[in-house]
Amino acid sequence: MPIQVIEGYRQVEPARRTEGDAVVFDANGVYYQQLNDAIRAAVEAGAKRIVVENANGQRYIGAGLQAKDLTIEVRGTAGNDLAAFMDGPKVEVFGNAQDGVGNTMASGTVVVHGDAGDVLGYGMRGGRVFVRGDVGYRVGIHMKAYEGLVPIVVCGGKARDFFGEYMAGGMLVLLGMNTQFPDDPVAGGFLGTGMHGGVIYVRGAVEPWQCGKEVGVSEAEEADMAALTPVLDEYCASLGLDLAEVLSEPFTRIAPVSHRPYGKLYAYL
Template sequence: MVRIDAKGLHYKKLNDLIWEAVENGEEEIVLDNVCGQRYIGAGIRKKVKIEINGVPGNDLGVFMDGPEIIVNGNAQDGVGNTMNAGKIVVHGHAGDIIGYAMRGGHIYIKRNAGYRVGIHMKAYKENYPVVVIGGFARDFLGEYMAGGLLIVLGLEKDEDGNIAGNYVGTGMHGGEIFLRGTVEEHKLGKEVKIFQPTEEDINRIKPYVEEFCRLFDYDSEEILNEEFIILKPYTHRPYGRLYAY
């Protein structure tokens, strides 16, 4: 295990030190005093665990392909941007565009997330991205989503008592959004509809909810016993007629 003090380090210098440790065969890296440094874990393809004490900056885990990143605090925007594989665990809040164009791997956020979570998420064959949010998500959840799975557990609610903001699923043409609770239909993008989950549906999300509860010390049985809804797109080409006739 190697420990790096990030206090006052430029993000490029910090990332150079991380890559040096990875190339030297380190399997566990602890970063202390992180404060806004960007691109931590960017493009790393080896099985390494990175633990962050502090608040990482934008694009945490961008293009990541295999590592596990644990954030003991909050994270800024773009967590898991175009991520291929691995796991990111945030023991706090996360900012906007979480999982942007994410292609695989899992992201677990204990508390709340910002705007445009899951925008352009996609899945292909064995690549299946999953984002689980413990609290609520802001506007444009699942915007232009093309595949994968978003789960919002609603353990916290926003100032109006909602677990999702406006324009949920706008432009969505693949994947699924599970909400533990309800959302008013006027908050939905016109491309999605509400469905009631079957027992099979709940069994599909159960492993991810159980992992969330294991990570953050919640009771999975209690959470899964509450009512969920599923949001799904009703067309795979929501804007087809705008561009082709």
């Protein structure tokens, strides 16, 4: 059968080689399905370290993978829904990531050394996503925490509208430091709109117009910094950044005023 080509990607198995303990796949021009099949097969065969070279927008890398001691390195640009529904592995992107990073992720770690797109961490319920640079719209929507599962997202650059909308649990951090948009505000509008759980920390200040009416804004206090500092320490260690510089500005705490924002909206018939 001739090789099928979908949107420029070829439906062929990626070239594979081993480098020390790592299984290396060349993703150049390979369709996502074959790439992810190869990754899953390698994980099933016991690989603990997988490297994906020449990634160029392949979707769903790491999606649904359940493994504890697995590391996936992506060199290039990871496509949409990176680490969606993922439970356990560590995914590190040396490049940019596109939309939907950590979509409904259960646990594990994603480190992006570049920028990331929209809807990062949607419905995320555990694990960590660390982004060095900017992120897009609708980041951290409806993150939620349950008992020991507390999702944490740290974005080093700036974010667009709807950051932390509907947030129900976990921690969202926005630093506004490593950004392509020095003249823009640190976040767009509708920050924390509909938020009913969890906490958002922003380095520096936010303006009242940016925030949803369901949140209260205050200076981060000692207890906040005690919770935040170890997270930032881990973030800086993952991305080779200077913790002292990150901590050199005060942080703003944004938290919901109610766990039941719509509790009084209804009259029962």
